[in-house]
Amino acid sequence: MKSYKIKRKTNRKIKRKANRKIKRKTNRKIKRKTKTQKAGKVIQAGSYGCVFSNPALKCKGEQNPRDNISKLLTTKEAYNEWNENLKILPKINSIVNSNNYFLIANNEPCTPNRLTSADKEDFDEKCKIFSNISVNNINEKLESLKILHMPDGGVNISEIFTVNSLKYRFVDVNNALINLLKNGIIPMNSKELYNVYHLDIKSDNILFKNNNARLIDWGLAITGINNKLPNSLKKKNLYNNFILINNPYSSFMFCDTFNNFVMQRSNYKIPELYSDIEKYYRENMFIPGNGHTDTLILLFNQILKILNISDLGEYGIISESILFKIIINYLNHIVLKYTSNKDEPTKPFIFKYFEDVYSKNVDVWGFISSYILLLNFKSETIKLKIINIFLDNFFSIKYAADPIDINNLINQLYNLFNDDIFVNKQKIREKLKNIINMAITNDLYNLENFNEEELEKYNKIDMEIFTNSSPIFNVSTNTESKTSSPNIAAFIPSSLMNNPSYNKSFIDEIFPITKTSSKIISK
Secondary structure, eight states: OHHHHHHHHHHHHHHHHHHHHHHHHHHHHHHHHHHHOOOOOEEEEOSSEEEEOSSOOOBTTSOOOTTEEEEEEEHHHHHHHHHHHHHHHHHHHHSTTGGGTBOOOOSOOBOBOOOOTTTTTTHHHHOOOSTTOOTTTGGGSGGGEEEEEEEOOOEEHHHHTTTTGGGSOHHHHHHHHHHHIIIIIHHHHOTTTTOEEOSOOOGGGEEEETTEEEEOOOTTOEEOOOSSOOGGGSOSSGGGOOOOTTSOGGGGGGSHHHHHHHHHTTTSOHHHHHHHHHHHHHHHTSOTTSTTHHHHHHHHHHHHHHTTOOOOGGGTSOHHHHHHHHHHHHHHHHHHHHHSOOSOTTSOHHHHHIIIIIHHHHHHHHHHHTTGGGGGSSOHHHHHHHHHHHIIIIISSTTTSSOOOHHHHHHHHHTTTOTTEEEOHHHHHHHHHHHHHHHHOOOGGGHHHHHHHHHHHHHHHHTTTEEESSOEEOTTOOOOOTTOOOOGGGGSOGGGOSOTTOOOOGGGGTSOEEHHHHHHHTO
16 A cells, blocks of 8 residues: 555656656747847838737847837838827826826837847838828838837737627627726826827737736827817818718817818808708718728618618618718707807807817727727627617717717626616617607707707607616716615716716616626626
């Protein structure tokens, strides 16, 4: 018996020794393989440049930084972005746990070393932003290019929601995105605190790693908005603007051309002003093939398909024309409110709108757009919840001339993967029909009253869209159920709220925080 125990003990020692040997051998192989890997390849085109995966592109005469990705830009754009980063960095770094939410270039622009064949993989397909530079001549053009490096933040949200969807728990990704919104984007946008606006938030510019979602690509970012519109937003003329799916439709309004156009017509009768805006937008903005117009049309058609709305004959127009009318109604609602507001006549129409609404909505709108790929999921419930968010924020006039309700949005997002929340598909169909009715009315003289009446109906529909099977805690009340969970407002300081004078509305009870979602929040 004793010899048997000794034999077993000896065998275990031999086995452990063999395992250690195999492990060392495997580690050596991995190390050798890593050494031979010179650099990453193109991941995507960003604003004014192309992003390369980890390991980063090498700078001429410098050691390659570890665990970094790189952005290749023209010399002019690299220094423009770097100089803007220098303004942004101190403010971003002041945000609590900023490293969990933001990744910004951490080196001065450097001249790239020659790109290897591995570096140039997919260059022509994914890096079309440079004129006259291709995989064949890039190494001859290096003196006109620069590199910015930043820490590797992981995989972008687009890839997670498509290619790598099976590798991730979507609840974790969703929680990370919500944390980015409430602890990163909202404080960042606060004029009283940090006064920074990214302006290009989308799924490609959000990276996920170690349960953190981080923003990258600050090429369009602005800071220091103090009583005047940033020069980067004041386009020289209206015709250089396009629809972008990750920006509000009103983005084109910030050029002097449009501001003058509206101010000159501020004494017009509303129908005439609306008619002029519709003509402007049709001729210069809503053009298939330009910007993201085609993508927006596809998104709208996908929503119609999911909601089983195939017959639009009752409206006498095709879906593309309906979408155009929806956008025009959104824009007209803004103009109606801000040309009618005489409280501060010394401020130009468009800056007043930027200050009150656009600056609070633009990055939140981009953040919401990062969820578009969820419409391809198999779960109809998740798709319907996402559609409801899109209807509220992208297609109705609800937040056209007012800041997006952040509390409500966060509550909706927390419940995306909450099985206790059930969706009434028919009511969402009714909601979309209400939006269409608001958009296609021809009664322009009574449009303001009509919109208000229809918006009230729209809000009432919300009461019947969602039901739940667990006790609830309403966002706007302090009345707890027996199994209550914390109020969402507790997670956002009152100084950062878009609607500090928030009153209970019809939508307060649509997305209650349930027992399930409270477990997520408390982590």
